[in-house]
Amino acid sequence: MQHLDTCKELPKILGDSLDEETRAWIKNKLDIIIESKSAKELYLSYSLIAGKIDTTIKPKIQGVNQELTQYLIAHNADLLQIARIYLLTRVLESDKAYFSSKVANLIQVADTSELETFLKFLILLPNAGDFNQVGVEALRTNIGTIFDAIALNNPYPSKYFNDQQWNQMYLKAAFMERNLGEIVDIDKRANSDLTRIISDYAHERWAASRDIDPMFWRPVSGFLEGILLKDMDHLFKSENRIENLAAALCCYNSPKPKAIELLNKYPHLKQKVANNEVNWENLKK
Numbered sequence: 001m002q003h004l005d006t007c008k009e010l011p012k013i014l015g016d017s018l019d020e021e022t023r024a025w026i027k028n029k030l031d032i033i034i035e036s037k038s039a040k041e042l043y044l045s046y047s048l049i050a051g052k053i054d055t056t057i058k059p060k061i062q063g064v065n066q067e068l069t070q071y072l073i074a075h076n077a078d079l080l081q082i083a084r085i086y087l088l089t090r091v092l093e094s095d096k097a098y099f100s101s102k103v104a105n106l107i108q109v110a111d112t113s114e115l116e117t118f119l120k121f122l123i124l125l126p127n128a129g130d131f132n133q134v135g136v137e138a139l140r141t142n143i144g145t146i147f148d149a150i151a152l153n154n155p156y157p158s159k160y161f162n163d164q165q166w167n168q169m170y171l172k173a174a175f176m177e178r179n180l181g182e183i184v185d186i187d188k189r190a191n192s193d194l195t196r197i198i199s200d201y202a203h204e205r206w207a208a209s210r211d212i213d214p215m216f217w218r219p220v221s222g223f224l225e226g227i228l229l230k231d232m233d234h235l236f237k238s239e240n241r242i243e244n245l246a247a248a249l250c251c252y253n254s255p256k257p258k259a260i261e262l263l264n265k266y267p268h269l270k271q272k273v274a275n276n277e278v279n280w281e282n283l284k285k
Helices: 006-017 020-036 039-051 066-074 079-094 096-104 112-120 128-138 144-151 156-160 163-175 192-207 214-223 227-236 241-252 257-263 267-274
Strands: none
Touching: 006 020, 006 066, 006 079, 020 039, 020 079, 039 079, 039 096, 039 112, 079 096, 079 112, 096 128, 112 128, 112 144, 128 144, 128 156, 128 163, 144 156, 144 163, 156 163, 163 192, 192 214, 192 227, 214 227, 214 241, 227 241, 227 257, 241 257, 241 267
């Protein structure tokens, strides 16, 4: 998702959804923050705005960019979240050089719900790439909702994380037993280092007689040789039907001849994948 001119788009939603008093409060706070260049006022306003907005009122998302509309609806954005993102967007547009570091520091001063909003809608900020380290820092949390805000249903990591950061996120998502199917662009961000990490992690789990989410194997298709090919053989021989299907999906989508050769030993599984009876989206259904 590319940056949209949210500084122009979001006010349309807020203007249609908020009462005049609340709109005036937001405008006044923005005037104070921008004129005084006060980080303290920014943080206070970002927090206090929660007391000004009735989140039971659904935002009127109409007449704005279709991509933005789809993103807000998909993430069930409420009026408070939209107002907070507008607040950040507006101050960044006013003076990106000054306010970027102040916005980035929200991760240190925001409470859980405030931080969750920041991370979930980070991609909408005008200079979103400048907050890469904020996104990476959020991966260290043990709070599920905070981790989910950056890792799940969020295009930000795919667009701005390097391979090491992406791999860290993917492994932690598996460790925290999150829904890996909700990570955006798994196939696109597959890389050789990640496949090694996946295999090593799987061997540790197997040695401890512990299960692995079959979805965990999705990124390995392009790298099936050596140990990874033996891992596929292990999955094919598993008594877990979903692991069998995961191996079939990996091999079917692999460009490696030996992977196809291994899959050919299980024609019934190959047929299910070929007929699209089984794919990564419905694997565990």
